[in-house]
Amino acid sequence: GAVVSQHPSWVICKSGTSVKIECRSLDFQATTMFWYRQFPKQSLMLMATSNEGSKATYEQGVEKDKFLINHASLTLSTLTVTSAHPEDSSFYICSANPSQGAEQFFGPGTRLTVL
Amino acid sequence: QKEVEQNSGPLSVPEGAIASLNCTYSDRGSQSFFWYRQYSGKSPELIMSIYSNGDKEDGRFTAQLNKASQYVSLLIRDSQPSDSATYLCAVNDGAGSYQLTFGKGTKLSVIP
Numbered sequence: 001g002a003v004v005s006q007h008p009s010w011v012i013c014k015s016g017t018s019v020k021i022e023c024r025s026l027d028f029q030a031t032t033m034f035w036y037r038q039f040p041k042q043s044l045m046l047m048a049t050s051n052e053g054s055k056a057t058y059e060q061g062v063e064k065d066k067f068l069i070n071h072a073s074l075t076l077s078t079l080t081v082t083s084a085h086p087e088d089s090s091f092y093i094c095s096a097n098p099s100q101g102a103e104q105f106f107g108p109g110t111r112l113t114v115l
Numbered sequence: 116q117k118e119v120e121q122n123s124g125p126l127s128v129p130e131g132a133i134a135s136l137n138c139t140y141s142d143r144g145s146q147s148f149f150w151y152r153q154y155s156g157k158s159p160e161l162i163m164s165i166y167s168n169g170d171k172e173d174g175r176f177t178a179q180l181n182k183a184s185q186y187v188s189l190l191i192r193d194s195q196p197s198d199s200a201t202y203l204c205a206v207n208d209g210a211g212s213y214q215l216t217f218g219k220g221t222k223l224s225v226i227p
Contacts, residue, residue: 032213043219044159044203049212093158102147102207104215109158 002098003027006107013084014115020080021110023094029074030096034104035067038091050077050094084114117142119206121218129226134191136221138204141185146209148180148187153201153220163189194225 003026013019033050049057056069068080095104118141128134151159165171165178177190201222205215
């Protein structure tokens with residue numbers, strides 16, 4: 001149990017375009033999902049907390065107008081990187097909690113490369 | 116500012132030895148503690164959770180928690196080359212949020 005999927009697993013796009021990443025909880029409902037970013041050889045950085053039916057909570061320094069998060073159902077959260085630039089190239093990972101505890105299960109990640 | 120500290124390593128141990136990974140946290144009110152394993156280029160995988168003082172064993176893994184010392188550790192017995200990865204310590208403050216504070220991770224290398 002507690003399986004989280006992400007789509008796509010990797011994406012290459014041109015600078016200035018927008019990219020949408022999906023995060024799904026496959027065998028449980030998640031009122032809260034988390035979006036992280038990880039640059040090579042660096043630690044996980046929490047970008048935002050996605051709340052079903054309400055606005056996401058962004059961490060300090062993360063531009064909410066650039067990283068649009070939508071959590072429209074209990075099993076799906078999406079992250080849209082708008083007007084992507086090469087510096088947005090990174091490994092984007094989502095996670096979700098299957099129960100009323102703090103255990104988070106991670107999706108496999110999406111590797112974004114912006115040319 | 117809640118902090119979780121780990122030795123970045125690399126920690127090198129010979130195959131078959133015990134690997135000991137350590138973590139300290141700053142928030143005394145923390146309630147839940149987790150160890151994740153992350154292979155290079157992959158996302159983190161939950162391997163252990165611990166909520167009360169003492170030891171918790173799962174196969175070759177043992178998590179140890181000492182809330183008085185604000186210290187949590189992970190022991191890996193009979194280390195295998197496949198255990199070579201970065202191990203992340205994560206802490207939840209139990210204040211109603213499910214957010215985790217992660218350490219920067221310890222890189223473990225198991226030498227055949």
